[in-house]
Amino acid sequence: MKRKVVLSLLLVVLIGVSSFGVVTLNFIEVLTSPARTQVIKEIIADFEAKNPDIKINLISPPYEQADQRATLMLNTNQPLDIIEVRDYTVKQFVNNGKLENLESYLAGWEHNDTLTFVANQAARTVDNTAFIVPQFFFIKGLFVRTDILEKLGVSYIPKTMSELVELCIDITDPEKNQYGFGFRGKSWEFKFSDLIATSFLSDIDATNIYKTKSGEAYFDDPRAIEGIKMYVRLFEGGVPADGINWGFNEQVNAFVSGITPFLIQDPDTVALVDEMLGREYYTVVPIPVGPSGKAYMDYGFSGLGIPSYSKHKEQAWEFIKYISSPEVNAYFSKSYGPLPIHSSTYENDPYFSSGVYTAWSYMMSHPEKYIFASYPLDSEKWPGWPEIHQQDMQSLLLGDTTVEAVAAKWAEYWED
DSSP: OHHHHHHHHHHHHHHHHHHTTOEEEEEEOSSOOHHHHHHHHHHHHHHHHHOTTEEEEEEOOOHHHHHHHHHHHHHTTOSOSEEEEETTTHHHHHHTTOBOOOHHHHHTOTTGGGBOHHHHHHHTTBTTBOOOEEEEEEEOEEEEOHHHHHHTTOOOOOOBHHHHHHHHHHHOBGGGTBOSBOOOOSSSTHHHHHHHHHTTOSOEETTEEEEETTSOBOTTSHHHHHHHHHHHHHHHHHSOGGGGGOOHHHHHHHHHHTSOSEEEEOTTHHHHHHHHTOGGGOEEEOOOBOTTSOEEEEEEEEEEEOBTTOSOHHHHHHHHHHHHSHHHHHHHHHHHOSBOSBHHHHHHOHHHHSTTHHHHHHHHTOTTTEEEEOOOTTSTTTTTHHHHHHHHHHHHHTTSSOHHHHHHHHHHHHOO
């Protein structure tokens, strides 16, 4: 019996010795889904194999509860070392003093120089200071059914908003169920109408897409009114009547079926269209610019940050460096669908250096034409805006109000 007790004690000691020095990091993700979480687990396993002194405890709340759970853990200083931060939560976390300043970490990172212009901008969303390392981007591109255009005898692809709208109207033939544009009538539809309306202005504030650099809401500006009128013209002349009710699925189905050869969507749509249609029937090109010579691009993203109270900041940075490295980030993006964060990926990885992804690479490397602008997500007026815009836009498209009336209402809404 004594011998068994001694052996048991020895085993406990050995286990303690084998785990001595191993740090466990708590990492919470918020964009949870079974497929995405599995990819993250694969990356974690590879990291742990290369770093046996660090273990990662991944916390994956259900998607609908994830943001609330992350915010609660952060605000109550619960054990947390790595947190996924979304574009619309970063300012709140920074203002509450909950995120570590990562500037010194980035300065010493060997891959810092290959972060894209957009990645650097997103990292410094708040106070022009890096509190996160972005992991991916959702940026809109123009999807084009090249086979349908060829069939219709169209030999060019629009490079301006005017060309796009006029071509969509020209090729529309309701009797043949042929229309121009895959319209978005519901669910965040303003992100599509804004692309046209804002392209008429040259002085929009990139930190608030609804104001000019002088600080004024611009909807009732004659230039913006002209842009809204062009959007109405597109709907009336190049879109099926029921397009006013279309969401994502209807947009994609119309594009895949050939009813509408033009579609504006994010890069995660590529895999879906590839599966439903095939890459040989379509391409993606840069968003057409407006009369200003510019296009103001909304960009969705999430990134990884380190809680300011974490006791394992150096180890947390080791993992963030790893998952953010060009090779791993490219793998993550291929598996999940968004755009990677390194310019070197678009240059060296065949998956991203050719084909449809060259459109996004071009836009991200031409900031003089493509201005990546942020929505006022931290404004108290923001939560009610999507519903207000959708109701007003539907009334406008149905002829129940005028562009001038809607523009005046929106300008008053966004004035300080």
